[in-house]
Amino acid sequence: MTDATAARRTSGAAVGVAGAGDATAIAVLPEASPELVAAVERAGGVVGPLDDRTRGLVWSGSSGADALVAALERAPGIEWVQLPWAGIDPFAGVLPRFRGDGRVWTSGKGVYxxxxxxxxxxxxxxxxxxxxxxxxxxxxxxxxxxxxxxxxxxxxxxxxxxxxxxxxxxxxxxxxxxxxxxxxxxxxxxxxxxxxxxxxxxxxxxxxxxxxxxxxxxxxxxxxxxxxxxxxxxxxxxxxxxxxxxxxxxxxxxxxxxxxxxxxxxxxxxxxxxxxxxxxxxxxxxxTPHVADALETTPALLAARVERNVRAFLGDGEYLGLVDLDAGY
Incomplete structure (x- = not known):
């Protein structure tokens, strides 16, 4: 990893955003929900398929840890990953392998x-x-x-x-x-x-x-x-x-x-x-069957977090919900 890449990963500077050679910046996977796609676009991000141009990943949560790993392996240039939930324990079995790789990880901490x-x-x-x-x-x-x-x-x-x-x-x-x-x-x-x-x-x-x-x-x-x-x-x-x-x-x-x-x-x-x-x-x-955050307003709450963190990824403001992979949350 070059010094320039490391700087982008910690500062949130834009990579592959609108006007940068039509490169795709952010993938919304495994399902591109309209709310999350709109949130990325409101923040100025470009949504596209997962490929070698992808630099940001918004994980919508409908598939498990193995699918997330497969996505990251397919697009090794990803520098920022947004996880959908406040707790990251569903991914606990795979996240340790990404410690120290320079990626920024954010979660839904505080959203719900x-x-x-x-x-x-x-x-x-x-x-x-x-x-x-x-x-x-x-x-x-x-x-x-x-x-x-x-x-x-x-x-x-x-x-x-x-x-x-x-x-x-x-x-x-x-x-x-x-x-x-x-x-x-x-x-x-x-x-x-x-x-x-x-x-x-x-x-x-x-x-x-x-x-x-x-x-x-x-x-x-x-x-x-x-x-x-x-x-x-x-x-x-x-x-x-x-x-x-x-x-x-x-x-x-x-x-x-x-x-x-x-x-x-x-x-x-x-x-x-x-x-x-x-x-x-x-x-x-x-x-109650794990429904404390299951309200009609919940998708909008996550979308607001995604919008804020896309702006941070593009260099405008700080990330919310930063994940400490060593601490496990």
């Missing part, structure tokens, strides 16, 4: 923060108000088992856009929020921030645990039996991050033992959750 945080709040309230159990009821029966979110002790695992937006939504409830993240850098809206190795300490006596972190080797299975046991009796657990962050067997055991008051899961392990899995039968568990 508002809808996912809203969904997390909905799951939290549903679990605390015992709606899973009551929605299944077939007779009128009153009880005082519901809990309130007002003034609750809430632990949020993760410190990205979803966590930040969730803390904003929780503010009217006057919660006491603790954020658990890789570093102890404070996050607005949280009373304290602690590192991941202190998750058990943070969970001690908490009323709510919300998982909103990326799946990495550090976070896989980190919400285990000991963390769940540390929560207050009747606490609720919500997961809008990734299923494997929570030990499913431990979660089931805590629900069945009555230690947890409920769970709200938009992601599971395994996923999709098979028919007949015990979680489906848990009376205090509400499950």
């Amino acid at each position: 923060s508002a809808p996912v945080a809203e969904h997390a709040l909905a799951l939290t309230l549903a679990a605390m108000r015992r709606l899973p159990r009551r929605a299944r009821a077939t007779e009128w029966r009153r009880d005082g088992s519901a809990r309130t979110l007002y003034a609750a002790d809430v632990v949020v695992l993760g410190a990205g856009g979803i966590a930040s937006e969730l803390l904003h939504l929780l503010a009217p409830f006057g919660v006491r929020a603790t954020v658990v993240r890789r570093s102890d850098v404070p996050l607005a809206g949280a009373e304290r921030t602690v590192t991941l190795d202190r998750l058990g300490e943070a969970a001690a006596g908490a009323d709510v645990l919300v998982v909103a972190a990326a799946l990495t080797e550090e976070t896989r299975g980190v919400v285990d039996a000991s963390v769940l046991a540390a929560l207050a009796p009747g606490a609720v657990v919500v997961n809008v991050g990734r299923g494997p962050i929570i030990d499913t067997d431990a979660l089931l055991a805590a629900l069945e033992a009555g230690h947890l008051g409920g769970a709200g899961l938009d992601v599971t392990d395994p996923e999709p959750l098979p028919a007949g899995h015990p979680l489906w039968r848990s009376p205090d568990c509400v499950i």
